[in-house]
Amino acid sequence: MKITGEMLIGGAARAGRDGAIKAFDPTAGQPMEPVFGGATREDLEEACALAKAAFDTYRHTSLEARAAFLEAIADNILEVGDALVERCMAESGLPRARLEGERGRTVHQLRMFAGVVRDGGFLEARIDPAQPDRTPAPRVDLRLRNVALGPVAVFGASNFPLAFSVAGGDTASALAAGCPVVAKAHSAHPGTSEIVGRAVQKAVRSAGLPDGVFSLLFDSGLAIGQALVADPRIKAVGFTGSRRGGQALIAIAQAREEPIPVYAEMSSINPVILFPSALAERAEAIGKAFAASLTLGAGQFCTNPGLVLAVEGEGLDRFAAAAAAAISEASAAAMLTPGIHAAYCAGVSTLEDHPQVTTVARGRPGDLFQGQAGLFSTTAEAFTANPELQHEVFGASSLVVRAPDLEGLRALIAALEGQLTVALHVADGDHDQVRPFLPLLERKAGRILFNGFGTGVEVGHAMVHGGPFPATSDGRSTSVGSLAIMRFLRPVCYQDMPKGLLPAELGDANPLAIPRRIDGRLELPA
Amino acid sequence: MKITGEMLIGGAARAGRDGAIKAFDPTAGQPMEPVFGGATREDLEEACALAKAAFDTYRHTSLEARAAFLEAIADNILEVGDALVERCMAESGLPRARLEGERGRTVHQLRMFAGVVRDGGFLEARIDPAQPDRTPAPRVDLRLRNVALGPVAVFGASNFPLAFSVAGGDTASALAAGCPVVAKAHSAHPGTSEIVGRAVQKAVRSAGLPDGVFSLLFDSGLAIGQALVADPRIKAVGFTGSRRGGQALIAIAQAREEPIPVYAEMSSINPVILFPSALAERAEAIGKAFAASLTLGAGQFCTNPGLVLAVEGEGLDRFAAAAAAAISEASAAAMLTPGIHAAYCAGVSTLEDHPQVTTVARGRPGDLFQGQAGLFSTTAEAFTANPELQHEVFGASSLVVRAPDLEGLRALIAALEGQLTVALHVADGDHDQVRPFLPLLERKAGRILFNGFGTGVEVGHAMVHGGPFPATSDGRSTSVGSLAIMRFLRPVCYQDMPKGLLPAELGDANPLAIPRRIDGRLELPA
Structure with a gap:
């Protein structure tokens, strides 16, 4: 063609x-x-x-x-x-x-x-x-x-x-x-x-x-x-x-x-929340999978995991070490446009130069318009005090925020803007601790996913790619x-419309064989 | 109490x-x-x-x-x-x-x-x-x-x-x-x-x-x-x-x-559109019913018929005469507040004093904060040239606009702002002429009703009290x-959620017995 x-x-x-x-x-x-x-x-x-x-x-x-x-x-x-x-x-x-x-x-x-x-x-x-x-x-x-x-x-x-x-x-x-x-x-x-x-x-x-x-x-x-x-x-x-x-x-x-x-x-930074038992059981595996999701397609996804939230401790250290090892090996990859590449480099520099942010790992350097992955770390206190750390860096960059305890983790989530996705990593032992987080998470995101990452959006009937502002302009x-x-639809009501003028979908006999509510009761076509 | x-x-x-x-x-x-x-x-x-x-x-x-x-x-x-x-x-x-x-x-x-x-x-x-x-x-x-x-x-x-x-x-x-x-x-x-x-x-x-x-x-x-x-x-x-x-x-x-x-x-002026056969068959009856709807509750309804559109001729004259006779007999009625009464009087004065508007009838005068009904008339040309004639006068006031022919009627409708309701008066002989108007009317209003008036909004499952801007701020x-x-709702998606954490409505067994779409197929509870 x-x-x-x-x-x-x-x-x-x-x-x-x-x-x-x-x-x-x-x-x-x-x-x-x-x-x-x-x-x-x-x-x-x-x-x-x-x-x-x-x-x-x-x-x-x-x-x-x-x-x-x-x-x-x-x-x-x-x-x-x-x-x-x-x-x-x-x-x-x-x-x-x-x-x-x-x-x-x-x-x-x-x-x-x-x-x-x-x-x-x-x-x-x-x-x-x-x-x-x-x-x-x-x-x-x-x-x-x-x-x-x-x-x-x-x-x-x-x-x-x-x-x-x-x-x-x-x-x-x-x-x-x-x-x-x-x-x-x-x-x-x-x-x-x-x-x-x-x-x-x-x-x-x-x-x-x-x-x-x-x-x-x-x-x-x-x-x-x-x-x-x-x-x-x-x-x-x-x-x-x-x-x-x-x-x-x-x-x-x-x-x-x-x-x-x-x-x-x-705009969405798609928090990944790591719960204690999941970290205890499989911190390394999660770290590796996280790095793969982060660097996929040079990180150029709306659902890229730009933020990791967890309670500090040995489990989180193991996660970070595994993620860092994988990211260090990650090849740089061409970004979509020179403009996007420049914006990515600027965003990463802001993190690198931030006095309260530590660089955990960088990917392999690239040339031309290739993005070099980056993993950074900060404390809950610093994250809360510096709203710019919540800004999206479009590309393969992510920030780990270490909370002092589950209450601190909760406070971090409560302070977040609206998101497309929140990914939870949990083990069976975490369920009782996860449950009270769910109402808060529902208020923050359009999709709550478990033991995975937001990248790879399945196109189906039960998918939501949306979420409260600023993830989208219309969280509904x-x-x-x-x-x-x-x-792209709006409802119109027809009152006492002569039968000969009614649109087919509203005829008495359901000629289009579609689901309809008759007197409020949903009816399926035969 | x-x-x-x-x-x-x-x-x-x-x-x-x-x-x-x-x-x-x-x-x-x-x-x-x-x-x-x-x-x-x-x-x-x-x-x-x-x-x-x-x-x-x-x-x-x-x-x-x-x-x-x-x-x-x-x-x-x-x-x-x-x-x-x-x-x-x-x-x-x-x-x-x-x-x-x-x-x-x-x-x-x-x-x-x-x-x-x-x-x-x-x-x-x-x-x-x-x-x-x-x-x-x-x-x-x-x-x-x-x-x-x-x-x-x-x-x-x-x-x-x-x-x-x-x-x-x-x-x-x-x-x-x-x-x-x-x-x-x-x-x-x-x-x-x-x-x-x-x-x-x-x-x-x-x-x-x-x-x-x-x-x-x-x-x-x-x-x-x-x-x-x-x-x-x-x-x-x-x-x-x-x-x-x-x-x-x-x-x-x-x-x-x-x-x-x-x-x-x-804001809505709820056009009433009178088709030729309906006028030929029952102009007087429609005029009488119109006057009753117009003066109901001192005209203080969002769906009050503030505008009448029809092709000029003998039928429309009979409609106007019957409406005028009924309105002349209509008692003034207390309006909700002194402010609403004052705004109504000002709106009616604008019509009365307008050089291109004729006063067809006024209701019985009232005292204190009572609204006196008013029926006015103008040409399609004047209505089109004077956008202020399209402004809502909240109360029992309505304006009849005489179109030269059906094409002119169509042009009048096309120039209207969004409406809560449009009421059509039609007889069997009008159906072929009404049909091509319907797509236009659907774009203009949330409810299209036949041989009646918009007042008396039925609360049901198939009602729409809405419509394109400025009838409402959200025509959806x-x-x-x-x-x-x-x-007041927004969708949330749960991906790979552990069964023990799922909300009841999304459990495998449909414990709440609600309609659900499984793989896109709507299913009713047993």
């Missing part, structure tokens, strides 16, 4: 004329061809107008047609074959196995949402039948279903050029909900974005859907992305990236004449897993 | 010391005893601290215990008997029958949420069992449930002193979700608020729940309400009132270090009906 550098505006492809973007190969340290042209205001205007025009038609596609469309996107992505993986490797510096896995995840996500659409539970169909004989007043007939919010702006993430980008979780869930998508490509992987964008565009065409169901814009600066969020035709935003970037988009969305929801996944939601579709 | 003028802070009752509030009888034109003392910062601090302390215990009550608690509140409200209705009549100027009905609705709401809690569907329980043999990597065990957000601030509304106030829909749904409530009483009905607050407090005590599950504060100005929204222990806000008031609270909530959701129900939600509970 030839990469042309063109944007996709509805069914068309054309080169943007506002500035130039080139991908950068962080392994080779070289910019890559071709040139991608940035979108102009006119391009944005056209993409939004097409999305608006497509909305009502698209959201009224049958469940089966919409599911088949999602599956066609998945098929088209696979059909590109190795060209996609190779371009993506060059643009991201990520290794082949990781990207083949990520492609599998992306395709799985689209197919999972096809299943969610066919199931129909997301429609939240409810019928309260009329009671004409009720006294003192008859009861009206009420029927409720969820409808799609409207066109959604999706901002691709740098660290998952497939699974969190042009046809990633935000796009898949928005399309599943019935929302057209205007995607803003991440400038770190424009070629990957174009390839995937064309796979979506092709699926739109072969499904006979209106062109505006999908557009892909490049942005040579920040202005087009910001204008996209401000556009009155856009009704929700999906974003994965930095806290600063997310907050800028939130401010724009809230300042609109009609404010809209922004689902921004931003998840951006991974089938529940993510709920972000 | 003696009304003492005291606030309720957890289990205690004490007089506030920051300023004095007196209720005002709008029928008698007299202030009422006793004096209610406004809360100080210390009172607020104590209420929030108690709410936070109560949170984890309260949210872990069993479904049955929580349901019984909600029912006890309902019983306690009824047990007060006529003293509640009488105080409420005096404070609001609303008639007995209306308030007895509203009390019934309030009690019904609490009991409905007890049923919702017992059902357990709101927990959204999901289990994706582990697949240890999956290749290339085994699948972890994932389990998801909704948990309560945290303490909720509830601002009582002036126009529903029972159903949208201290133990109204926001409080009932927040308590059902497992959230403690700190209620800020509306200064227009402090006595009613105290009586109802004591009914809640008594239920907290008899259920053996922690005191902080409920507090009730009076505010002699705006500062306590604002500080309540800003307090870091408050995790969500329910509000029903003016657009200005709602937006002020939203701004505070968004400026917090941890922003929180505000569910503000604010409803503040009436059982779906309202979802506003």
